[in-house]
Amino acid sequence: MSRPVPPFPTLNAPILDGTVRHLYVHVPFCPSICPYCDFHVLTRKSGQVEKYLERLEAEAAWLASQYDIDLDTVYLGGGTPSFLRDAEIGALVGSVRRHLGWGAAENTLEINPGTVSPARAALWRELGFDRASVGVQSLDDATLKFLGRQHDAAGAREAVTTLIGAGFRVSGDLITAVPGQPLDSDVHGLVDLGVDHISAYTLTVEPGTEFARRGVTVHEDDERAGFERTEALLTAHGFARYEISNYARPGQESRHNLAYWNNRTYLGLGPGAAGQYPLAPKSGGTLTSRRTNPHLHTWLTGEQGEPEPIDAEEYVTDALFMGLRLRAGLNLNDLSRRSGLDVRARYAQVIAAQVQRGWLALDGAYLRATPAGWWVLNRVVTDFLEA
Structure with a gap:
């Protein structure tokens, strides 16, 4: 529910760019579910991806009819977008391009190391992706086994090397505060592979996950030690911490994620995807609208999330929550x-x-x-x- 704007000083009429320049596409399918994951993900079943692609095309067409769109960035997240077969990801990209266009500045594909081959990397580049976000998580086999990952350290190294060789800007995901994790060698290993961006997230045990059922815990002292040690190591390697969990070499920041942290409008396409949308002028004090799509089975029936109007107060507090994450x-x-x-x-x-x-x-x-x-x-x- 929107809160009324109190009688505090205001400026002239709000100024928001009515053109949407960022698109997030959610691909919920994974080869397996990691024990720490609480995202909307599921393993694929016969015929499910075909239905997903049909519904995605219809939703993309609907979004195109509703908004003024001139994309700077596209981000395929999940789930495991790279788990889609070659023809499937080609069909998905085709739907996006037909109805919404393509990012002029950056186009990111989330990638599981086990799905990478030289031929697939070349295909993804041909489709228009130029940035790869790779779920490395660790370069230690024991840590990867604890995290339930299906790849090993050698596979992660090979995947990153292949993607860099194919011309991708590569970001490596790293999970910290894992019991027994050799954090220094994980960080040094990722840097030595040649990545230009690292996202370092503390292991979080969310309710309903396998880790929660097992009683896995993360101690605050371990969280803080990982937080501080990661920054010290990456800073020494020439990376700058530009957001709480993200580090980049100069000029290699994630343009798409910066749109979130700067509270810009963006489209959400696919089951479980969230978007923040511009509204027409004179919308009763409302600046934007937020909408989150339902999960796959409901989304496939054609249902969408209910729009939630965002007024000036809520827009500002959202912006503070996101913007204060930035250094x-x-x-x-x-x-x-x-x-x-x-x-x-x-x-x-x-x-x-x-x-x-x-x-x-x-x-x-x-x-x-x-x-x-x-x-x-x-x-x-x-x-x-x-x-």
């Missing part, structure tokens, strides 16, 4: 311009209190979280919500 933080002047709400005046007391605690820093127009603030970011954002 650079967010520009309050730009956020005020986009939302129509004078953010600095509206949240002056909260900002001052957080700066005094050492959780936030205000540098000119830029508000950013300190390293201490990153550890309590949910608390920081809650204070904004309760203001």
Whole structure:
């Protein structure tokens, strides 16, 4: 439910670009379900992918009829998009291109190391993908076995080498705080392979997962040690931490994910996919609309998620939650311009209190979280919500 905007200072009418420039496509199929995974994923069954592709085409056509679209980035996530057979991923890309176009700046494919071969890498490049996000997770066989991964360290190394040789910009995923993990050699190994981007996520045990049923736990001391050690190692190798969990060599940041962290509009295509959509002018104080698609079986019937209107207050708090994940933080002047709400005046007391605690820093127009603030970011954002 939207909250009414209180009588705090506002600017002129909100200014939001009505053109959608980013597309996320969800492919829910996986060869197996990892014990830590709580995403909408499932193993494929006979005829299921064909139905998925038919429904995807129809949804892409519908999105094209609803919005002004000029794509900068496309991201195929999952699930395991690279698990699709060659003809299937070709059909998916064809549907996107026919109805929505293709990214002018960056097109990412999430890839499982076990699905890579030189021929497949060449096909993915021909289809228009230029960035690969590879689920390496570790380069230690014992750690990979604990995580339930189907590939081994040698397979991960070969996959990354093959993709770089095919001309991809490669990002390697790494899970930290795993019991017994040789973190230093994992980080050094990924860097030595030649990746230009690393996403390092702490192992999280979510309710309903196999790890939760087994009673696997992650200790905060291990989480913090992995958090700090990963940054120290990657910084020494010339990587910059530009977001809480993401590191890149200069110019190799994920353009698509930066759209999320900067609270831009984007399309969500496929079962379980979320999108943030622009609205027509004079929409009763609403700036954007958020919609999350239902899971596969319901989505295949043609159902879509209900749109949730986002007003200026919620738009700003969403932007703060995402933007404070970035090392650079967010520009309050730009956020005020986009939302129509004078953010600095509206949240002056909260900002001052957080700066005094050492959780936030205000540098000119830029508000950013300190390293201490990153550890309590949910608390920081809650204070904004309760203001």
